[in-house]
Amino acid sequence: MRFQARVEVQLRPGIADPEGATIERALPALGFDGVVHVRAGRSFSFEVDAPDEGAARTKATELADRLLANPVIEESRLELVFLGS
């Protein structure tokens, strides 16, 4: 079975985010008022072959935690969509 995985990586709450802060500071000059708490992150997508959804989830989660995110400062969120057998 093949699954489409999307992993979002963001800094953990409480970890300073200079990119998000810089974007937020630029917003008023561009005319965007009332936008707060900007956090920058990254998104990754890949396809996983696995015997079932649980196995695909385990594999994608391990990949996210060991490589895509640094758990010391970042957290990741995984979305999985069934593509086909």
Add this chain to the structure above:
Amino acid sequence: MAPRVGVVVFPGTNCEHDVVQATERLGARGELLWHGDVSVGSVDAVVLPGGFAHGDYLRPGALARFSPIMEAVTRFAHEGGPVVGICNGFQVLTEAGLLPGALQKNGHLRFLCQPTRLQVSSTASVLTGLAEVGEELVIPINHFSGSYTCDEETLRRLRDEDRIVLRYLDNPNGSVDDIAGITNAVGNVVGLMPHPERASHTLLGSEDGLVLLRSLLAAARR
């Protein structure tokens, strides 16, 4: 016998020859170790030098830590061998879990390339053994992701166990507790953002890095 210093080269490393030259001026023998090697050979110390290993893609050090040589470096470190990560090398050591915490993008998102004033905070490490606590050193930094970050529990342990070896006197990048360099629990693995090899000759504007490199060579001889 001159101590042998293994200097690891990843694709994108660019300070390896500077480190070799600086250590050889102090009487050591420098040897380049390729990232694909599965052994560090019979070196007496290992340096992970600065640069942009694997283009710093994903995060600095994130891909380099999976290189075959890193398993050998980890074994060498666990056997008590002196291991020092400079700048990008420090980032690799944190990603590899040989040192705690992480190096984040600098506050204000500035790439910093400048001499910095440092203070030796602990001499209980292979890099600061010959220095004195409180000693002031001027050594350049050259990085975009050098803001040392860790959770409060880790910071408390680093302080209590005297593992913060170098602090910035004018914190340039937003590091917690002005941290410029730390060591592991037994003092044989050290990571620091400043480049001691770039402060190893009067022609470079400072020789303050020599006391650190001499300390490393002294530890390597043991």
